[in-house]
Amino acid sequence: MTTDRAVRTRAGGRVRTFREQRGLTVRQLATAVHVSPATVTAIEHGRTSITVERLVALADVLQVDPAALLDAEPAAPAAPGRGSRDWRTFEAMPLAPALTGAARAFVTTGYHGATVRSIALAAGISPAGIYHHYASKHDLLRELMTLGMDDLLWRVEAARDEAKDPVQRVALIVEATALWHARRHEIAIIGASEMRSLDPAAHRSIVAFRRRVQEILDDAVLDALPPDADRGEALAAARGISTMCTSIAQWFRPDGESSADEIARQHSRFALRLLELGRP
Template identity: 45%
Template sequence: MSTPGQPSLHRVELGRTVRRLREHRGMTVRALAGQLGVSIGTVSAIENALVGVSSERVVHLADALGVGPGLLMHGVAEPIRDVRWADAAGTRGAPGVGDWRHYAPLDLDPALRGALASFLEFGYHGSTMRGIAERADLSVAGLYHYYASKQQLLVTLLEHTMSELQGRTTAASAEGVDPWGRFALLVECQALFHSHRRELGFIGATEMRSLARPARDRIARVRREEQERIDLEVLAACGAGAFGTPRPHEAARAVVTMCTAIPQWYRHGGASTPEQVARWYVDFALDLVRCDPAHRPG
């Protein structure tokens, strides 16, 4: 509790978090102010807890700093790590290197669970904050306390999706010793993710068009980075003579498209497990790039 004339604890921690994120990215106060369209003095006042910050400005700050709004909403003051992986907003932990094949049940906060359920049933544009609140078992006012808008809920879900996928593919790639081996591991990882996390994958595939800038640009950039991981391995394997496709760029894109389409048909508890699907898709992908049998990973 703050005393008269003193800033609230949340305001102090918010300011500290903003400063640490800004410095972590090598941004100056002037650069952050320019992205927000405010004065340098306003950013300085936020970082020094001299002014309150509205929910709308928190969303703008989060976009400018490249994090989920939840990191700022809750006044996180813990050390900043690799934010794209550490800031899986709305989650309580993420797999580390070495356990990328393991999937615990998806653990989202009630508001995000409600938003995910509503977006899956009605789509983003057909969903309302009232309907999301009902699915989250929250009052509408309670929902707005944590998330300022439906757009913020969508951004947070898609940021989590790409953050988790990127962490897993980084770990999977690290296990490979050659381009064709890394390619197979990346395809396995993509297939596992898009079956185990089919709900997130479905929203990621269908609702990118509903994102507003700058969040859409940021998430699209991460999607391109994931595509480029596979592009580079296919090109390297072709250069080594392990893959025979005459169109490596097109083949790599076909492989990723094949994996990201899994949420369109996969159902939990159906005839196939995610692990079976992943094995099939690795075989499909190796055939597509015309992998030399002598270089097929075991």
């Protein structure tokens, strides 16, 4: 192996290690440093060189010194990865400026009312800067919805895995779902209102995410039911609970009377009462 290839392989391995420690997906890291997911994958596998500019950008997102990405020593455990992060803690999503601008524009005027120019204005960049990373307005919508659903899914899975008994499992899944729709209300609003704007392939992808989230709640509800319960009715109730949670994004205000955490716990209690499961 040549020296250059050895450096690329070592640096790529470090990028992957720190990315996983930070709980970022390849797509999230790519978005944050303004490259394609394929480029991040190529970097992590040592198939492409890392420029100094890109090295600094990666280090900034990964919260490490740039030199750490070139260090030959194995990375020491640092920040917890996706599987062990606290699902109740919400930091700003690592969105590229174009995605941040798109989210603002889509919430303000809707997908069809937004233009690449208005998105660029909201992002503080030029329209050419949008097209450099995204081929179309639809690509921005698809990326926002995918990142949002990925963020929701890991939180729901983490909440499920935290539970100590079946009833608490239902309570925590509902709490996590409600909390996400309050904390990520802009992306949640886009997801609820713009499904019709996705092309068929993107629509299928987002529907698959939604079904998985619903299946997690459905399985938990069925597991918590007493033997003589009506399973069909319980599943219908579970879908009603999901709708109750998704609607939070439409009315929640961060400066309102109740905090996001209070609303999430409240909806968790509502769900247990509807299912007649008592409290966790």
